[in-house]
Amino acid sequence: MSLLVAVDQVDKVFSLSDGDEYIALKGIDLTIKKGEFVSFIGHSGCGKSTLLNMIAGLSLPSSGVLTLEGKKITEPGPDRMVVFQNYSLLPWRSVRENIALAVNSVYGDKPKGERLAIVEEHINLVGLQQAADKWPDQLSGGMKQRVAIARALAIRPKLLLLDEPFGALDALTRGNLQTQLMRICDENNVTVVMVTHDVDEAVLLSDRIVMLTNGPGAEIGNILEVDIPRPRQRMEVVEHPSYYSLRSEIIYFLNQQKRIKKLRARKTTAVARHGLEKVNLDIGFVPLTACAPVAIAKEKGFFAKHGLEEVNLTRETSWRGIVDGIAGGYLDAAQMPSGMPLWFSLGGHKNTPLPVVSALTMTRNGNAITLSRRFYDQGVHSLNAFRDMLHRTPDTQHRMGMVHPSSMHNLLLRYWLAAGGIDPDRDLALQTIPPAQMVVDLKNNAIDGFCVGEPWNLRAAMDEVGFTIATDREIYDGHPGKVLGVREDWAAAYPNTHIALTKALLDACRYCADPENELEIRQILSQRAYLGTPIDYIHLGDPNTKVCELQKPMREYAHHLFFGDGANRPSRTEHLWHMTQLARWGDVPFPRNWLEILERIVRVDVYSTAARELGLLDAKFTRGSIHLFDGTDFDAQDPIGYLNSLAIKRDITIAEVVFDGRMAALAA
Amino acid sequence: MVTHPQVRKQARPNPALAPIQQFWQKRSPDLIPPIIGIAVFLTVWQLVSSSGITRLPGPLSLWTDTRTRELLLYPFYDLGGLNKGLFWQTWASLGRVAQGYTAAAVVGIAVGVLVGTNPWLNKATYPIFQFLRMVAPLAWVPIALVALQQNQPAAIFVIFITAVWPILINTIEGVRQIPEDYDNVAKVLQLSRKDYYLNILFPSALPYIFTGLRIAIGLAWLAIIAAEIVMSGIVGIGFFIWDAYQQNYISEIILAVFYIGFVGLLLDRAIAFLQTKIAPARK
Numbered sequence: 001m002s003l004l005v006a007v008d009q010v011d012k013v014f015s016l017s018d019g020d021e022y023i024a025l026k027g028i029d030l031t032i033k034k035g036e037f038v039s040f041i042g043h044s045g046c047g048k049s050t051l052l053n054m055i056a057g058l059s060l061p062s063s064g065v066l067t068l069e070g071k072k073i074t075e076p077g078p079d080r081m082v083v084f085q086n087y088s089l090l091p092w093r094s095v096r097e098n099i100a101l102a103v104n105s106v107y108g109d110k111p112k113g114e115r116l117a118i119v120e121e122h123i124n125l126v127g128l129q130q131a132a133d134k135w136p137d138q139l140s141g142g143m144k145q146r147v148a149i150a151r152a153l154a155i156r157p158k159l160l161l162l163d164e165p166f167g168a169l170d171a172l173t174r175g176n177l178q179t180q181l182m183r184i185c186d187e188n189n190v191t192v193v194m195v196t197h198d199v200d201e202a203v204l205l206s207d208r209i210v211m212l213t214n215g216p217g218a219e220i221g222n223i224l225e226v227d228i229p230r231p232r233q234r235m236e237v238v239e240h241p242s243y244y245s246l247r248s249e250i251i252y253f254l255n256q257q258k259r260i261k262k263l264r265a266r267k268t269t270a271v272a273r274h275g276l277e278k279v280n281l282d283i284g285f286v287p288l289t290a291c292a293p294v295a296i297a298k299e300k301g302f303f304a305k306h307g308l309e310e311v312n313l314t315r316e317t318s319w320r321g322i323v324d325g326i327a328g329g330y331l332d333a334a335q336m337p338s339g340m341p342l343w344f345s346l347g348g349h350k351n352t353p354l355p356v357v358s359a360l361t362m363t364r365n366g367n368a369i370t371l372s373r374r375f376y377d378q379g380v381h382s383l384n385a386f387r388d389m390l391h392r393t394p395d396t397q398h399r400m401g402m403v404h405p406s407s408m409h410n411l412l413l414r415y416w417l418a419a420g421g422i423d424p425d426r427d428l429a430l431q432t433i434p435p436a437q438m439v440v441d442l443k444n445n446a447i448d449g450f451c452v453g454e455p456w457n458l459r460a461a462m463d464e465v466g467f468t469i470a471t472d473r474e475i476y477d478g479h480p481g482k483v484l485g486v487r488e489d490w491a492a493a494y495p496n497t498h499i500a501l502t503k504a505l506l507d508a509c510r511y512c513a514d515p516e517n518e519l520e521i522r523q524i525l526s527q528r529a530y531l532g533t534p535i536d537y538i539h540l541g542d543p544n545t546k547v548c549e550l551q552k553p554m555r556e557y558a559h560h561l562f563f564g565d566g567a568n569r570p571s572r573t574e575h576l577w578h579m580t581q582l583a584r585w586g587d588v589p590f591p592r593n594w595l596e597i598l599e600r601i602v603r604v605d606v607y608s609t610a611a612r613e614l615g616l617l618d619a620k621f622t623r624g625s626i627h628l629f630d631g632t633d634f635d636a637q638d639p640i641g642y643l644n645s646l647a648i649k650r651d652i653t654i655a656e657v658v659f660d661g662r663m664a665a666l667a668a
Numbered sequence: 669m670v671t672h673p674q675v676r677k678q679a680r681p682n683p684a685l686a687p688i689q690q691f692w693q694k695r696s697p698d699l700i701p702p703i704i705g706i707a708v709f710l711t712v713w714q715l716v717s718s719s720g721i722t723r724l725p726g727p728l729s730l731w732t733d734t735r736t737r738e739l740l741l742y743p744f745y746d747l748g749g750l751n752k753g754l755f756w757q758t759w760a761s762l763g764r765v766a767q768g769y770t771a772a773a774v775v776g777i778a779v780g781v782l783v784g785t786n787p788w789l790n791k792a793t794y795p796i797f798q799f800l801r802m803v804a805p806l807a808w809v810p811i812a813l814v815a816l817q818q819n820q821p822a823a824i825f826v827i828f829i830t831a832v833w834p835i836l837i838n839t840i841e842g843v844r845q846i847p848e849d850y851d852n853v854a855k856v857l858q859l860s861r862k863d864y865y866l867n868i869l870f871p872s873a874l875p876y877i878f879t880g881l882r883i884a885i886g887l888a889w890l891a892i893i894a895a896e897i898v899m900s901g902i903v904g905i906g907f908f909i910w911d912a913y914q915q916n917y918i919s920e921i922i923l924a925v926f927y928i929g930f931v932g933l934l935l936d937r938a939i940a941f942l943q944t945k946i947a948p949a950r951k
Contacts, residue, residue: 058852076855088849092871092947101867105857155857 003069004159004191005032005055010064012050024050026217028064030210032159037185037192039202041250042212042221043257048195049085049163051212055193056082056161068158078106081157085164087144089136089151096132099123099151106155122154125184142173146180153184160185162194166201178204179234186231199250203228204237211250214257221253241446256324263330270494271310277494280310281501284322284334286403287315287531288435289454289538290363290482292521293562294335295530297508306504308497315529318434319404323349326356326487333501335362336485337407339578341601344485346579346588346657348406355488355659358570359502359606362509363481364561365473367409368457369416370466371449372442383420383470390427400424401433401441401450408472408479411581413451416475418648419630424585425650442466453481454560455537462537473559475629478567480574481560488600488659498603502610506568510616512540513563569611570602573636577626580639586650591657594639600659729919730926736919750903750911758927760903761892764820765935768827769888776832776884777877780839781869790840801833805891809898819899823892830891831884835877842876843869874947878939885935893928 007030014022024047032038040048053059054066057076066073068080076082081102089098099119107115123132126146136144145165152160165181166174182205185192196202202209209224228240237243270278281303285291294313297303303311314331316322319340325331327349336358343349344356371380380389390398402410414424424430433441438450443465450456450466460466472479484505491498511517518540526535540560561567575598583590591597611617625635634642643652692699710727717726730736743755783789808829812822846869854868896906905924912920 056856058855076852076858078857080856082852082856084849084852086849088847088853090850090853090867090871093867101859101863102857105859105863 002034003031004034004036005030005193006065006067006070007031007051007055008065008067010051010054010061010066012047012054012059013062022215023217024215026219028220030220030223032191032193034191035189037194037205037207039206039209040193040195040212041197041199041202041209041254042218043214043254043261044197045215046212046257047215047218048212052082052161052163052193052195055159056080058082078102078155079158080161081152081155081159082161082163083145083148083152083165085167087136087141087148089144089147091136094133094135095128095139095147096123098136098147099154102151102155118154122150125153126150126180140173141169142177145169145177149177149181149184153188153190158191160190160192162192164195164197167197174198174201175234181205182232199247199254202250203243203246204232204234209246209250211253214261221257222249224249252318252320256321260328260330273309274307276307276497276500278332278497279308280312281308281332281497282312282314282325282330284314284316284325284331286317286319286322286335286435288366288456288482289525289531289540289560290366291335291530292512292525292540292560293362293505293508295524296511296521297504299524300508300511302504302508302511303501305507306500308500308504313529317436319407320432320434323404326485327354329487332490333484333486335482337404337409338480338483338574339406339408339411339582340404341483341485342575342578342597343406343582343588345488345597345601345659346582346591348582348588353657353659355600356485357488357491357601357603358483358485358575359491359498359603359610360484360505361480361482361568361570361574362484362505362562364478364567365471366481366560367412367451367453367472368468369413369449369451369470369475370438370442370457370460371469372445372447373464373466375448376467381469383416383422386469387420387422387427390422394427397429398427399429399431399447401431401438401447401452403435403452404432405585405587406578406582408481409451409453410585411578412472412475412479414585415581415628416451416470418646419628421648423648439463439465454539455531455533458539459533459537471559476626478561480571483570491603491606495606498606499609499613502606503614506607506610506614506616509563509568513561569607570604572598572602572604573626573634575602576636576639577634580634580643583652583654584643584646584649586652589653589655589657590640590643592654593656597657723918725919725922727922730923733917733919735917736923739920739923750901750907752903754905754908754924754927757903757905757908757924758931761896761905762931764823764904765827765885765888765892768824768892769831769885771824771828772831772884772888773835773881775828776835776880777839780836780877780880781843781865781873783836784840784843784873785869790844797833797837800829801837805830805887806894806898809895813899819902823895823899823902823904826891826895827888831888834883834887835880838876838880838883839873842873842880845876846872871947875943875949878943878947882936882939882943885939886932889928889932889935 007028010025010028011023012025014024016022028051040051042048050059054061055073057073057080060074073080090101093101096119099122100115103115103118107118123129126149128143128146128150131139131143136147139147149165166177169177178201184190194202194205203226206226209226211221211224212218213221224246226246227242228237271280273279283294285294298311298313303309314325316325319337322331322334322336323340323344326334326344336356338361341356341358344354347353371386375386375389378389380386400413402413404410410430413430417424417428422428431447433447433450435452435456438447438452438456439460441447442450442460443463449469457466457468461468484502486498486501512521521540522535522538525531525538526533531538540562576594579590579594579598582588625633627633640654643649714726714728716722717724717729725733730740739754743753745753746756783793805826808826809822812825812829813819816822816825850868850872854864859867892904893906893909896902896904897910900907900910905928909921909924912918912924
């Protein structure tokens, strides 16, 4: 397929009546191939129609170039026919005359009979024979839109531009027209650009979906490829495995844009009090049993006790929400998977290193690997049996779920699989799925297993859709689970707040570890604001049971460790282990300057100050080397040698990771 | 309930009157209120004038006054000079209106399209048009007489200058208000200038133009009466009134006023009818 339209670094600036300027679009880069169906989606006012109008030539870019087949677009023309949102039929001309106007204007040199034939052909194409002599005001909205599409197609444009074509129609008419449009496009191999705000419509019709961020200065946030084969049928599309992930991807994007807009409007300024630089904090968490310290610090007043009087907890359903919140600067701090600070710092997010530091490990353990119940029934009770089963069925695509590339679940699962001789990327496909969706996907057989934090392993076992094949204690006992993460520039701007926050959470961790508080904590966690799950599924766990009991109905309680000897101090050795594992699976390069990076990321100084002020004396300096279930010990002596010694791994790159010297000033 | 044994006789329908009856049945709700209104108005007027509060004769004087009755009964007499029946008087006035108004329509629409399609020109001419529009028709009369020296062309000029502004300004507005969508269609299809005027500009601006034409016809009719009163010695309904006043034939004035009002109403309806034929309202 050859290139049809190229949009190169296009900006669009409108001058306002009061002399100001409004930057509608900024730095838009896009190419559209011949025969492709591309949709623009975004909130109203994001400039998607402006972009369409620029391709049409109805408005010109303020800077940058748009080309059609290599020629610069300077004016509108019939080779880029537009179907306008409000149909734009001429009310003083009948259906036939409206189409004829276009045909006569474009094919003026053809004989009259031929032109008439073209008009009739396209009236038939959209099934409007009965209405050909009616006036537009006698037609329904759907019929008007069909006339507009017929008028557009009649002149055989190289590119068909649709501006929210079905926005004003009822659902039934919309569905019919979408089907007709799809058929016409498939049969005539038309290249289409469509502006829409309808997520399902975008997925159903498009080859690619261009998602635009909110204005001012809207940009292309992301482009999704729709890999659903054509010709498509509405019902089949809905059944396609990609459908829901595409749909949720777009909805996530749109919701995120909405939140950013709201946050921009709110414009919080730091409230300084009690010698702290900022006491109004937005802290993100994901509803898991491991969020207990965050929830308790809020509910039991530990934040307030340490001076943080205006803490607002933001419940994110997936780790991605945390990532966007931290990267976008609208979360002050967040509960993070233990690998996430490094993942951020080494450029895991959009390939741009963003230094994120950690001063506290909030939980350890509390994770497990669950496989579908049917494997248990087939006698797959161990890692080796699982490997044999996978190797017996190479033609079946097995999928397992994890929550984020940087999370301990992903690293544990991969480590466990690789230790058993399973390549997690070749023998399996790992998918990123929000924690709360795991059990549902397992039930629907969309995945064969997962590694996730509690309560979801227990829940899968209790609902008899899965069984716990290995707990984290069997793989890497005492591994860090969730940590406190803040941006390095934030920590630099609010050093005392950082310490107070660490203190409050450490205090909460201590509270969580007291068995007397267990029932209360479980009750708090089961509330809608947190997990919103019946209390029976939520267990903080008995830290003494170690091995999951396969015979006894596979219900292994979690083994959360919230507090204890050296449990909360951020450990450089552990972060180094994460660094090696992230590099092992190709998520980020292994930094040549790993020592320097560890020094910056692992903020033992903040932790120590907090612990000392709480009167906790952290006796042990080091947790020593890490023991893993396959018998290897990881020590911090030679990480590169360790990486090279691994059998199953991706191509490892080693690079110098340089942080951007300037720190984005968060405090205005 | 006791059923009445006597069946009421149905009035036998007269076949010749049937269509009128049907018409009346259908339209009576629309027709009865204005008929009652007019009747009350005339009665009050008659009562007031017979009570002696005012010297103004009542509507009945149209019939009781001999001169007026003759004028009413014989509108078509022509004794030469200024002594003509009311039809001819009105006809002469209408003739002037037709000439002045046609000129105003041609000039108003042509200049309006030109100015409306050219934003710069619109800005340049806007204050001038608004200024001239405010000048009362009667104020143009001495100017016209000085400039043209003769009664007839001066009268036509006054009609023209009165009628041209609403047509011009409405046409400008109509052209400026062409929905952007229609313009976009024209741009995308790269319509020729001729196609654009015929298929987009005129059809779209027509409702505005007709609004201007309707306002203008009313103003033109107002202006001719005023102009004729000032320009003595010509045949026309305006001068007829002035002449009657000079000779103290008050009921003749009232008759003429009825003519004027009625013709004005007819002119407005005529333009409205033309509009429904040429530019039917379509959304």
